[in-house]
Amino acid sequence: MHEFTEAFRLAFALVLAGDADLIEIVGLSLRVSLTAIAVACFIGLPLGAWLAIARFKGRGAVLVVVNALMGLPPVVVGLLVYLSLSRAGPLGSFGLLYTPTAMIIAQTILIAPIIAALSRQVIEDLHAEYDEQFRSMGLSRREAIAALLWDGRTALITVALAGFGRAIAEVGAVIIVGGNIDHLTRVMTTAIALETSKGDLPLALALGLILLVIALTVNALAMSLRRKSHSFAHG
Amino acid sequence: MADPIRTAALTLNAGGEDRIRALDLTLSATGTTVIMGPNGAGKSLLLRLLHRLIAPTSGTIHSTGRQAMVFQRPVMLRRSVEANLLFALRRGPYAQDAANKCREVLTGIGLNTRAKQPARSLSGGEQQRLALARALSLGPEILFLDEPTASLDPTATLAIEKTVQRAADANTKIILVTHDQGQARRLADEIIFLHNGQLCEHTLAAEFFDAPTSPQARAYLAGQLVL
Numbered sequence: 001m002h003e004f005t006e007a008f009r010l011a012f013a014l015v016l017a018g019d020a021d022l023i024e025i026v027g028l029s030l031r032v033s034l035t036a037i038a039v040a041c042f043i044g045l046p047l048g049a050w051l052a053i054a055r056f057k058g059r060g061a062v063l064v065v066v067n068a069l070m071g072l073p074p075v076v077v078g079l080l081v082y083l084s085l086s087r088a089g090p091l092g093s094f095g096l097l098y099t100p101t102a103m104i105i106a107q108t109i110l111i112a113p114i115i116a117a118l119s120r121q122v123i124e125d126l127h128a129e130y131d132e133q134f135r136s137m138g139l140s141r142r143e144a145i146a147a148l149l150w151d152g153r154t155a156l157i158t159v160a161l162a163g164f165g166r167a168i169a170e171v172g173a174v175i176i177v178g179g180n181i182d183h184l185t186r187v188m189t190t191a192i193a194l195e196t197s198k199g200d201l202p203l204a205l206a207l208g209l210i211l212l213v214i215a216l217t218v219n220a221l222a223m224s225l226r227r228k229s230h231s232f233a234h235g
Numbered sequence: 236m237a238d239p240i241r242t243a244a245l246t247l248n249a250g251g252e253d254r255i256r257a258l259d260l261t262l263s264a265t266g267t268t269v270i271m272g273p274n275g276a277g278k279s280l281l282l283r284l285l286h287r288l289i290a291p292t293s294g295t296i297h298s299t300g301r302q303a304m305v306f307q308r309p310v311m312l313r314r315s316v317e318a319n320l321l322f323a324l325r326r327g328p329y330a331q332d333a334a335n336k337c338r339e340v341l342t343g344i345g346l347n348t349r350a351k352q353p354a355r356s357l358s359g360g361e362q363q364r365l366a367l368a369r370a371l372s373l374g375p376e377i378l379f380l381d382e383p384t385a386s387l388d389p390t391a392t393l394a395i396e397k398t399v400q401r402a403a404d405a406n407t408k409i410i411l412v413t414h415d416q417g418q419a420r421r422l423a424d425e426i427i428f429l430h431n432g433q434l435c436e437h438t439l440a441a442e443f444f445d446a447p448t449s450p451q452a453r454a455y456l457a458g459q460l461v462l
Contacts (some may be wrong), residue, residue: 132288133310137326137373147322151313187319 010202011209022203026210029187032174033101033167036107040167041160043108044115049145051116052123053131066120069113074106078176081106083193085177098179103187106173111163119152126152154229161222168214240285240377240408245294247280247432254280256392256432257294266424267354267399267409268444269440271416273451273461275368277432278412279381285410286379300376300408301327307382310358316357317341317350320369328374336372337435344368344398367398384418396422416456420444428452430461 014022050140051063057133083089085105096102126148149156171189178185180194188207195204240262247255255277262268270278283289285296286304300426312319317337324333324340341347344364349357354365358442363383380399384392392415399422403409413419418424423440428449435449447453 130312132283132304132306136286137323139326147312154313168402222462 004201007201007205011068011206014202014206015209019206022206024183024211025186025188025191025207026214028100028185028216029168029189032103032187033107033157033164036104036111036163036167037160039104040112040115040163044112044163045119045149045156045159046145047112048116049123049149050120050141051120053110053127053141053144053148063117066077066113066117072110072113074110074170074172075176077106077109078173081109081177097177098181098185100178100185102177103174103185106177107167107170110170110173111167114166115159115163118162119149119156122152122155123148124157154226157226157229161218164218165215165219168211240296240298240410242285242297243295245281245284245296246292247277247284247289248292249280254263254432255284255291258434260427260434260437261427262408262410265403265406265408267403267411267424268425269419270410270412270427270429271414271419271455272429272435273455274432276429278429280432281427281429282379282381282410282412298328298377301374302377303370303373303375304378304379305363305381305383306372307385309326309362311354311357311362311365314418316346316354316365319354319365320372323369323372327372329372338378340368340372341412344394358391360387360394363387363391364394364398367395371398375407376448377410378402380411382410382412382414384413384415391461392418426453 007128010101051059051066081102084091085094085102086092087097096105125146130144130148130151134147139147169189171193174185174187175190175193178187178190180190186194190212192204192207192211195201195207240260242258245255245258245260246253258281270281272278280289282304284291285298286302287296288304308350312322314322320337320340321333324330324336329336332358338347338350341350344367346357346361347364349361354362354453357365367380367383378399383392383399384395387395396418399409403422409422411418411422417439423443426436426438426443427434428436428443428451430449430451435451436443436447438448443452444456447456451461
């Protein structure tokens, strides 16, 4: 019990002292995950909106695949990205393996299907309400998608938040493609895994605490944005 | 001014049943045409066919000119009153001067003080006024209205009717579906009476109300159940 108390004390001390290693790891985690969520939203939101309003043969099968991709195992994604980026792989010439870019690619592949599948559902509901009005006004599909994404922004904030939650907490893929290299590709989750295996609980706990605080802060921020946006949209 | 709207053998089959049956119509290019009939007669379906929101099973529709439609339940975008109107203005003939036109229209419909409020916070009557102003902002030559005052009180109904009448006076062709005989008498130049998807009467409003020729229309106007 004393060891746990001591570990927590040291963890708080590290956080309060602004430990350089800690800040570097937290900074890289945020950079990787925020970039991945931005790229995933850029791909996933229009794709989800398009899937919501397009009608084509085989749409049902495509929806099943996109929904299934939400449950992609991170280690499998890590392995596939590793194989693609390794020297012998098709993208090996770019030299991206064991870089933050490789981690961003892996996280984007993991969360883009989540963004696409969840936004598809949100937009489909909204589209059912707006469809006749938009067709009456003669909107093109592209204009309709843009308007639906804007009007669905309240719910889409939650979708982006779900993607960010998955990205920031992810360890399996980033440890494979990033390699958990100190001062280069070490992020919070991989550092927690490493420090725990080494028995250095204070640093692992400090990182765990920061991860929790980030999760709470992002949630609070998103909820506040959502409330503001919701009250504006619905009165 | 748009050409007259013509349909030939216009038919819509839904769920194995003919909901609109071989309608041959020629509607004048101006004035107000009111479509009446009991529930299930096919009034709203005919309106949607004419506006091309749904495709007919067979037959043809000929119409030209810009069109807009106001629905029974106004569809308000999740935006401010002003943004709802600007959304339409930027797609119509007033796109170059949308901001000024927006202020002018909002003043005209009495919503200028509520421009920044969410459109969904407006009352039913206010939302329908905004929906009508939004439709007119598209500069339509043909305006379709599907029971626009069905759930409104007399004051709100009067405001809508005045705006519709002004649009008709400005040579916008109005095609209105309503159950309200009083409203039809006030606005209609001609009446289309449908029953079970079939055309029972297509005549001038005065003639329709004075001497309806079909037994279904007579029963309907007498307030009897039309089965």
